[in-house]
Amino acid sequence: MFLLYELNWRLERCLVPLFSGWDDKIASIVEAYNPFPHLIEIPSATVRPDVARYKDLDWKSIAECWIDLTFALARLAREDQDEERFRHWMDQLKNLKGRSEDWQARWFHEESLFHLFRLDQERVHLTLAQWPEASAASSIWELRRAALLAELGLLDEAERIAQRTLGILRSRMQPYSADHALFSQEGLALVLLEGIKANSSDYGEGMLFESRDRLHELERYRCNPWVEIENLEGTVVGVAPSLREWQQETLPGFDPGHQTTNTNMSAGLNVNPILPAFALLRMAEDGALLARVGSVNRFSETLLTATRWIEPHAPLWSFTSMIRLAKEKELLRLWDRAYVAALPPEIVNRLFDVLFNSLVQSTRQLVNNPGQIDVQWRSFSQRQVKVASELLSRLSIRCSGEQREKLFDQAKQMYELPLFREHHLLHDCTKALFKRLLTYGMSRDQIIQRVPELLSLPVLGDTGVETSIIDTWMDPINLLQWDYRKKLPTDLDRSNWTSPIENLNRLVYSGTPEARKRASVRLAWLFDAGGLTAEQSKAFGEALWSRVHEQTGLPSDTSFLPYAFLSLPEPEPGRAKDIYRRYVLSLDFVRSVQWQATNGNKVQSITFSPGEEGLPELLLRSTVPLKPPSLEDKQIFIDWSLDEAVQILRKVIALWDEEKQALTPHLANDALEPLGGVSQRIEGRLRLVSMALLPRMAGAEDADKVAVQQFMDEIEQTGVPVASALPMLLYVNKGLEERVANKISADLDSGVQARARSAAHGIRLWIEHAEQGSIPAPPGSLLDKLINRTLTRKPSALNTVLSVLRSLLNQHPGAFSERQLDAIAVSLQDLLDDTQLPPHGARDREEQIASLLPVGWRPEYRWLAARVAYRLFQAYASRDGISFPDVLQRWKLACANDPLPEVRMAWLPEE
16 A cells, blocks of 8 residues: 555655556555445445554554555546546545545535546536535645636636735745645636736736746756756657657668668657656646636647647547636637547437537626626637537547437527627637538438428528628528439428428518528428429519619629529529620620829839639539539520620630739749739639630630630640540630640649649640540540549549549440540559548558558548449440449448448449
């Protein structure tokens, strides 16, 4: 007993935790003793003071050792979040806490931390309320209590306790006597008060200097906590060090030109390299040193690094410490898709329980205390509701169906609460939850069952439904990722859809502009999904067209871009198409160069605006697709005439001729990119010319054909990627075939991502249009080059290359020879291995190894490769006499068992 006590005391002084595996051995000794047989029962205890054989032992010392070791075991159970073990030890200690003020404070501190580790703030508040205020002898426990209150955002109470404790500590100091224990606690109190007072608007530099001067004096006694923190900040940096020591030695071989390399690795794990991370976490906890106090971050980045270092060895301790820090930006960068996908299922379930409970409690706390919400994010509940919403959203891709249903109910409840709508700081909470639940979280069938609830959610702008900032309050329907090709089940009971649909039509017809806008979005989604009856569609069309814009003639007070009205209900067939056609042809392109008069002279100035201009998109999205999915699509969309195509083309070229002298130097040097807009406009016009205009210009005048070739040449010379547009020049000059092929080939081989992407899209467009018989087919070598890009697995533009291959295999499988199909299968073999995620906790080591595909990008590449594998499987199935490569069976099995829903769905047939 005494030996174990000494070992544990030394470990605690060195800020080293007990590790799993030690607790069973210590527990077997602890439970062999019962120093308090009249207060607690320990069935296995044989060494007791009421047993004659042991009554003469030093039971006072044994009791002290027993208490200390029992608290150590409780702490270990708390750090492991093992509730059963924790309650076992704490229940034994509960009956003893009244025997000593120190034991009592220690019990309440441990109990509070257990609930805080579980983000159970209601139980933390309850425990703190029951914690009696200690006397001067227990100053350190009072500082720890103040730190807990400060973390919860109760800064006034925390300051009162810390200030009182500081006064008591100073009153106990004797002149000319260096009491290191008192000096140490004084230093801790000063650092805690610094953080608390920094949240106050009247906290000035004078107060800070006064505190820092005293801390500087304490430094001579090694009682300035900042010195220790800074030392650890210089150690706990970057990725976690390896726990295995190895040495490599290269020796000359016996034969000329040969050498031998020997690698020696130590047995077992050396935990010493990560002990500073544990030390920092323990020092923060034992010393009441908060990395974040209210809105003030102090050493939270270093503490976040420490949590990452300990994660493979103490995952739940690590997770809850991360979340308590609420370093949202850093936390979300860590919790990327690869990280969440690699979490073990049992950790996913534990995290869901902790985060969901935190979200529910934080929501309840803010509803009851809305005054806690401020722009400084000082409230624990405000920080937790934001972080928990985002992390639960990300975790939803790994959750069970039951967990997703619970999460949807919570998101719906939050959306209906005025609190989240009226405080724009909380708008992202509901958006985050619905965003992933309605994309890859919930299944299609789950969403269909919830449609009435989605349609019935409060509509902004309706009576009593208001918000401070309209644009950031997102309607969940806008977040739906829906495959409109799949029809709703014919036997679906929609009887409970009628009432919300009628209400939405009412708002579209007579609601406020904002209510009309949002109700229209819900009904438009329902119409596109096939969820409206003929009568309901007619009513929607009449309500939508009940208000029209004076200038455009199209429906007003909506958030739809004009081309959307082509495919939405209308009072008379063809009305939207006629009005839209006249409207869009009357528009002009945005000018990037403006002429300004300065001292009587005209001077060119370049103006910038973010993103692309609207006109190219309006024209492209309204054009009849090359292969319309249905006769209805061919009737709805516009087939521009030759005259109209030439009219639009001349506008594009005329504006380029006017501006090219001013723009060319900037485009060539990428000088416009930091400010954005201009090069995107040029690329948008290129897409318009190549995809909508050139395929209609075979019968154009020679002057227009020459002009469009010159336009393309000049754009290419500026450095803007043009490879995707070049194959369309074959509509006006079939003699350009070799030049176009060479340019696409060169750009595909380039290391410039934008050029490689453009080249890949160019190959796809060339094959698609050649299959219609309108232009010559591309040389087979281009498709070979595209496939070779997947064999080399260069990350540059790999996602685009895989997407293009999938599209071609889906729509144009005949373009591939059997040899090319086999080559894709070979590349998929490598991609199956290279996109495999490392086990949880091994990512840092994996990223230190040279790898073609960064871990963070692997979920994206795996999803894209899985979609290619499924389409390749179908391509083989459509051909007689050839067998399936084994790799496709491996991909099918891998998709079925993948943790990511998008990868599992990649192999599901599309109806």
